[in-house]
Amino acid sequence: ALTVDGAARAASLDASGDVLAGGSLSVRGAASLDDALRVRGAAVFGSGVEVSGGARVAQALTVGGAARAASLEASGDVSAGGEMRASGELAGGSLRVRGAAVFGSGVEVSGRARVAQALTVDGAARAASLEASGDVLAGGSLSVRGATRFGSGIDVSESAHVGHNLTVDGAARVGSLEASGDVSAGGEMRASGEL
Numbered sequence: 185a186l187t188v189d190g191a192a193r194a195a196s197l198d199a200s201g202d203v204l205a206g207g208s209l210s211v212r213g214a215a216s217l218d219d220a221l222r223v224r225g226a227a228v229f230g231s232g233v234e235v236s237g238g239a240r241v242a243q244a245l246t247v248g249g250a251a252r253a254a255s256l257e258a259s260g261d262v263s264a265g266g267e268m269r270a271s272g273e274l275a276g277g278s279l280r281v282r283g284a285a286v287f288g289s290g291v292e293v294s295g296r297a298r299v300a301q302a303l304t305v306d307g308a309a310r311a312a313s314l315e316a317s318g319d320v321l322a323g324g325s326l327s328v329r330g331a332t333r334f335g336s337g338i339d340v341s342e343s344a345h346v347g348h349n350l351t352v353d354g355a356a357r358v359g360s361l362e363a364s365g366d367v368s369a370g371g372e373m374r375a376s377g378e379l
Contacts, residue, residue: 191225202237214249221253232266245276250283261295273307284318302336319354326358337371 185201186192192205196213203209203217208225215229220237227241232249239245239253244260251264255272262268262276267283274287278295285299290307297303297311302318309322313330320326320334325342332346337354344350344358349365356369360377373379 185219196231208243226260227258238272255289262293267301279311290324296330308342331365343377 185203186199187204189206191207191209193210194212197203197211197215197217200218202219203221205223205225209223209227211228211233212230214231215233217235217237221227221235221239223241226243227245229247229249233247233251235253238255239257241258241260243258245256245258245262247264250266250268252269254270256262256270256274256276258276260276261278261280262274263280265282268281268285271288273289274291274293276293279285279293279297279299281298282300284301284303286304288306291297291305291309291311293311295312297314299316299318302320303316304321306323308324308327310327312328314328314332317335319336320338322340326340326344328345329347331348333351335353338344338352338356338358340358343360343362346363346365349367350363351368353370355371356373358375361367361375361379
């Protein structure tokens with residue numbers, strides 16, 4: 185285990201126990217953690233980060249490369265330069281992923297969620313606004329307060345609620361769909377429930 189009362193900076197980080205930082209944590213290179221990560225301040229990783237346990241960051245989390253964690257919670261923004269995977273849930277301020285995003289459980293983003301490639305969520309997904317260039321797959325319900333744009337298709341096993349316009353460049357398949365604004369699909373649109 186690594187415990188730091190104040191801020192911590194390192195060229196790379198490899199820990200077999202928990203990593204606890206009382207202030208901010210900055211790692212220029214790769215980080216591999218066998219257990220949990222808890223940071224009371226912001227966490228910045230110049231390269232990738234892999235956490236076998238849960239990751240909790242009190243402020244923003246920025247990862248230059250790929251990010252993997254069992255679960256991820258950040259009070260501030262979450263940003264990854266590569267692919268982001270969490271086998272558990274994600275909770276954060278805003279989400280920006282330049283690669284694909286895969287979450288084994290639910291996703292809740294209080295701000296804007298932007299994914300450069302596909303977004304896959306096994307559970308429910310909630311965001312203020314959502315933009316994905318690839319397919320969006322939600323195993324539960326999808327709820328977006330603002331405008332929503334998908335560069336490819338959307339497949340939601342339960343209901344989809346959109347507070348404003350919904351634009352899907354590809355096919356759309358949902359259990360039921362409710363949108364306060366316009367609905368546009370570039371391909372086939374199917375709903376097993378209400379539309």
